[in-house]
Amino acid sequence: MLLAARNGDDLVYVGGVGTGFTHRMSADLRRLLEDDDTAGGEPEAEECRLRRTAAGR
Structure with a gap:
């Protein structure tokens, strides 16, 4: 992302960030x-909840 x-x-370019x-x-x-798409059914993953925080905190 630029x-x-x-x-x-x-607008002036100031940098870029990656993933x-x-x-x-x-x-x-x-x-x-891709493997999950071909398997069908529900994924075998546990639920994960994230808490959003304000930037800079």
Whole structure:
């Protein structure tokens, strides 16, 4: 993702961010998701609840 900031009426490039995934992690995740799609039924995963917090806290 590219990041920009306003400079008057213009947007100016200020940097970029990635996902934090390596190429291998991304490929492994894709393989797991594709395998799950072909299996049918409900995924065998435990429920996970996340708490959202404000940035900078």
